[in-house]
Amino acid sequence: MGRKVLVLNQDYSALSICSVPKAFLLVFLNKAELVAGSDSYALRTVDTTYPMPTVIRLHRYVHLPYKGVMLTRQNIFKRDNNRCQYCGTADDLTLDHVIPKSKGGKTNWDNLITACKRCNSRKGDYTPEEANMMMRQKPFKPSFIVFLRDFSGSIEESWMPFLSKREKAY
Known part of the structure; x- marks a missing residue:
């Protein structure tokens, strides 16, 4: 049930x-x-x-x-359909800061996306533009x-x- x-x-x-x-x-x-x-x-x-x-x-x-949606790892994954926002895989997922924390990026709905470990590592401490990696969708707060x-x-x-x-x- x-x-x-x-x-x-x-x-x-x-x-x-x-x-x-x-x-x-x-x-x-x-x-x-x-x-x-x-x-x-x-x-x-x-x-x-x-x-x-x-x-x-x-x-x-x-x-x-x-009455809002709490910012949690699981809710970010749900929002992003449990897919890496760079390559689309559903394997080995983690969170990525679009603008890295070292460059002033915040931990919020508009700056966090789901990424696989491979893409997250490849992006490193760069923005998606600097790393030449396109996101499948822009992050948003539902x-x-x-x-x-x-x-x-x-x-x-x-x-x-x-x-x-x-x-x-x-």
Whole structure:
């Protein structure tokens, strides 16, 4: 049961993604309501069948002071589709500072990319232009909604109405 469930705040804004058991428990304990269930799958007990949740909405509003995507190694890899941004390989990946730290480069979304060890070593302490290496895409900071929609793995069709609102692009 590796499926995921979109969790909405009380105002129907996307809040997070959780597992099916966690979502079912929130609905069962009356802390959330089922907004959309799967047509293909169900949760069964000995005498009862429940729809498997794909989207739930919390009964209470959860205030999040910062709703952004954390800068982590895994999130950079997800943003870059687990591919080296120079050669495209998926082997032996690491992080690369586009502008090297020794030249004033910061550790942020706009300066970090995924690179294989070979390309990272070849680039060395140079910028991509100085090393004559072209990046496949320019690094960017994904918004929370875009990150949920594009980088959380496979998403359910029932999520789209809640993930396509409010924010358009990066």
